[in-house]
Amino acid sequence: MERKELIDNVYSQYDEDTRLIKSRHGQLEYATTMHYVHKYLTPGAKVIEIGAGTGRYSIALAKEGYDVTALELADANIAVMKQNAKGIANITPLQGDATDLSRFADDTFDVTLVFGPMYHIYQPDEVNKAIDEAIRVTKPGGVILYAFISVFGIMYADGFYGYWAVGQKLNFDEQYRVLHYADQVFTGYDVTEFENLFVSKPVDYITTTGVDGLLEPIEFRSDFNMSDADFDMFVEWYRHFCEKRELLGMTNHLLYICRKK
Numbered sequence: 001m002e003r004k005e006l007i008d009n010v011y012s013q014y015d016e017d018t019r020l021i022k023s024r025h026g027q028l029e030y031a032t033t034m035h036y037v038h039k040y041l042t043p044g045a046k047v048i049e050i051g052a053g054t055g056r057y058s059i060a061l062a063k064e065g066y067d068v069t070a071l072e073l074a075d076a077n078i079a080v081m082k083q084n085a086k087g088i089a090n091i092t093p094l095q096g097d098a099t100d101l102s103r104f105a106d107d108t109f110d111v112t113l114v115f116g117p118m119y120h121i122y123q124p125d126e127v128n129k130a131i132d133e134a135i136r137v138t139k140p141g142g143v144i145l146y147a148f149i150s151v152f153g154i155m156y157a158d159g160f161y162g163y164w165a166v167g168q169k170l171n172f173d174e175q176y177r178v179l180h181y182a183d184q185v186f187t188g189y190d191v192t193e194f195e196n197l198f199v200s201k202p203v204d205y206i207t208t209t210g211v212d213g214l215l216e217p218i219e220f221r222s223d224f225n226m227s228d229a230d231f232d233m234f235v236e237w238y239r240h241f242c243e244k245r246e247l248l249g250m251t252n253h254l255l256y257i258c259r260k261k
Helices: 003-012 024-040 056-063 075-084 124-137 151-161 164-171 191-196 215-219 228-241
Strands: 046-050 067-072 091-095 109-114 138-149 203-210 253-260
Touching: 003 075, 024 056, 024 109, 024 138, 024 203, 024 215, 024 228, 024 253, 046 056, 046 124, 056 067, 056 075, 056 091, 067 075, 075 091, 109 124, 124 138, 138 151, 151 164, 151 215, 191 203, 191 253
Parallel strands: 046 067, 046 109, 067 091, 109 138
Antiparallel strands: 138 253, 203 253
């Protein structure tokens, strides 16, 4: 199955538009991610979000006054994003692939957000194209945030609910090496493995951070309970520890943050 077809199949059956608001782990992912986005934004910054989904981040940033280009591959998601973006200034929704940003000139954007493509790109040449294209369109000195998934986070989120054997075969070979292959709906990385993709790239490493902690696997429990007040306190607490190396493997979603040389 072609990658575009696979992605369309996934997002035509999944409500991406509410993913970051309907659960505590989604709310934490959004809050933590926006914390890091705002950390590197400057007044008047020109932003591109590659893999913008239905526009949850892009629309919020456009409402704050930033000039935002929002690129999304999936048919279902781009249709919702265009609807959500109606009447909002400063946002340009476009359909396109992270591996081909040829419509954009070199050194165009101050901040580049790659918030989905690395979940669904498996072939090494395409992985490198997606990384390289995001770097190319970013201005020298600009910051790039790449979202990726922990393979261990995938196992913790799904494996303890009846899917361990299936998940292990899908994500690891017999020598326990992480697998990446076509038709894998979501591909997960060992944290160091993902970081090593950038060793020879023209970027300076800033940090790697988790964005949703261990909430996803435990939120399924019937006794999970977190009031709004407790959640607000937890978000603030998590923000102080989300870059700790010993915590990164258990989080599902992460950010690799770097600055273009």
